[in-house]
Amino acid sequence: MDSNYKKDFEPGFSPLNVCEEAARCLLCHDAPCSKACPAGTNPDKFIRSVRFRNFKGAAETIRENNALGSICARVCPTEKYCQKGCSRSGIDKPIDIGRIQRYVTDFEEANKMKILEAGKKNGKSVALVGSGPAALQAAVSFNKLGYEVHVYEKEKVLGGMLRLIPEYRLPNRVVDVEIKRIEDLGVKFHTGVEVGKKVSVEDLKKKHDAVVLAPGYSYGKMLPAFENNKYVISAVDFLREVKAKGGAVKVPANVLVVGGGDVAMDVVTTLKLLGVEHVTDVVYEQFKEFKASKKELEGAQKMGVTIVDGYVPSKVEGNVVTFAHREIKAEIKVEADLVVLAVGQYPEVKGLGIELVKGEVNEGKPYYTKDPKVFVCGDIAHSAYDKTVVGGVRTGKEVALYVHAALGGK
Ligand SMILES: Cc1cc2nc3c(=O)[nH]c(=O)nc-3n(C[C@H](O)[C@H](O)[C@H](O)COP(=O)(O)OP(=O)(O)OC[C@H]3O[C@@H](n4cnc5c(N)ncnc54)[C@H](O)[C@@H]3O)c2cc1C
Ligand code: SF4
Structure with missing residues (x-):
């Protein structure tokens, strides 16, 4: 059998194409595209930078709000978010924001740019359970706030469902590069550790100031x-x-x-x-x-x-x-x-000490559980965001802020 599994069916823009596409942008005031991005990635701002050939600035804008910028560039259902309300649709067709973002994040990788920076240590630590998009973004947000971050993943590979999205849509290489960036910040990853079996949530509570569960819908x-x-x-x-x-x-x-x-x-x-x-x-x-x-x-x-x-x-x-x-x-x-x-798919939370109602944890306040030291994010959290990669990114950012506030941070 002939396999085309690794073929890229939607190749990225060339330098000329990306500039032409950015030139179509109307640079809207109060841009609808930026209002519609769950991760808050600000397409209007990074497209403006692309128009001025400032690819470095564009990459910085993307990373400011989205630690998984190059993954979202490939798999985000942009037709439901940023491109849906794009003002350019009134003239011909929406700006291809996903592919512009892909060009910029490819540029970032090709130029070995290091944009993410670790925060000043605050002496506290958190445990994240699972290593899907929600936990990966939470790891970066906690790290920025000064926490020591430990990620516990039951599988041998990191990335959660990102390791299932077919290669022709999301190459493993892209996921590896994003995770390496997070590792370089000092986040510690522990693979092959199923929390609830090998290690208990109680063990993690003793070692860390807070535990965030992000087991996703993995089964x-x-x-x-x-x-x-x-x-x-x-x-x-x-x-x-x-x-x-x-x-x-x-x-x-x-x-x-x-x-x-x-x-x-x-x-x-x-x-x-x-x-x-x-x-x-x-x-x-x-x-x-x-x-x-x-x-x-x-x-x-x-x-x-x-x-x-x-x-x-x-x-x-x-x-x-x-x-x-x-x-x-x-x-x-x-x-x-x-x-x-x-x-x-369904979530499996046996041994994690939480209860799901209609597949989610909902204790009235988003991301909280009955245990004041244990929080949730990602697909199992009750939130206003879809069960998508970018939805996971948003919950990962938010849970870090909620936990930080609960631990007395500002
Ligand atoms: C085939 C497929 C294609 C998809 N395509 C897209 C797409 O194109 N665009 C898009 O936006 N979304 C897509 N999604 C949805 C998206 O992948 C999910 O919404 C997202 O990954 C959820 O993130 P998460 O962090 O909550 O959990 P997950 O990504 O599910 O990760 C959870 C992680 O937790 C680990 N885990 C579970 N229990 C434990 C435990 N007890 N101890 C330790 N680790 C544990 C799991 O092994 C897993 O690695 C797709 C999903 C699938 C299945
Ligand atoms: S809504 Fe469309 S045209 Fe307006 S700034 Fe965003 S991408 Fe450009």
Whole structure:
């Protein structure tokens, strides 16, 4: 099978392109793009710097508010945030803010710029549990406030779900560079440590002034009929393995995917890029109510994925799955050599001493738990932000300020 897994489908701007794109910006007063960024990255300010060919200044503006600037440049759903209200849309099309940000952060890396700086030590320390985007941003924000920061991650690699987003959208190299920058600030990372098993939250409370839990939605859901079936794997486990092995995995020629969200689209696209001939995706939602973005759906269809909408699995016998239509009396049977279930993720907080209500911790005050020394951030925190990378960045910044205030800081 021919693999295109590592191919970059949306190459970055050239120096000429980035200047042309920045020149289209209207340099709005009270810019809608900056108001809409959950991380507060200020596109109007860094685009202005790009217009004056001040790439260093542009990179500084991005880093001021977002420790994961080069990751967000690649994976942020900009059409929902900064680009949504872009004033330029009234003339032709919104400014491609994501790609300008990507150019600037690539420039930063190529020129080995060191923008993030450690704060003056305040004698206190915090433990962060998990190393996804929320914890990574929190690590930088705490470090800036003078805390000694220790990150405990159960996996051998750092980055949480960033290590699942397919390589063609977010190369591992980009994540490695961002994490190295954070390590260089003096943040201590401890991998292979599952808090609640190897180390308890009580142990961390004794060692640190505060503990922040950011375990995310790290586990792939299984539907009961698919459990303990050798042909079945969750989307999370599938994507994690493919990315960890850089696409060097064996996949059969005929794969069934169940689910229709953005994660399912990542799975079907990955399968196609790996060279899988027949990819069938059966989805509960009908096309008009699809969860995945239109762009992702159309992209998958263009690659040759067969998408069948409006069906639910009714029987599973080995590698044969029967689906019944939700509304009409119709049934289909699909036989496949591998079945990937992309029906959502769930958080696992056993042993962490917190309770989730509707998948979140919500004790009235954002980021607080019942224990005054224990806080939460990221996907499991009840917040106004979406469960996205940039949403995680925002909660990571905010939790650091809340903890700092709770510990008597200003
Ligand atoms: C396939 C996929 C594609 C996605 N694509 C995008 C995208 O394009 N754009 C976007 O904005 N968002 C995307 N997301 C969503 C985004 O990745 C998440 O919203 C974000 O990663 C959540 O960050 P987090 O820090 O809360 O947790 P996570 O990233 O989930 O990280 C949690 C970390 O905690 C660790 N952990 C859990 N329990 C313990 C414990 N007891 N002890 C120690 N460590 C523990 C886990 O191993 C994990 O590393 C995607 C998600 C998936 C699954
Ligand atoms: S809203 Fe659009 S046009 Fe206005 S400053 Fe932002 S990127 Fe430029």
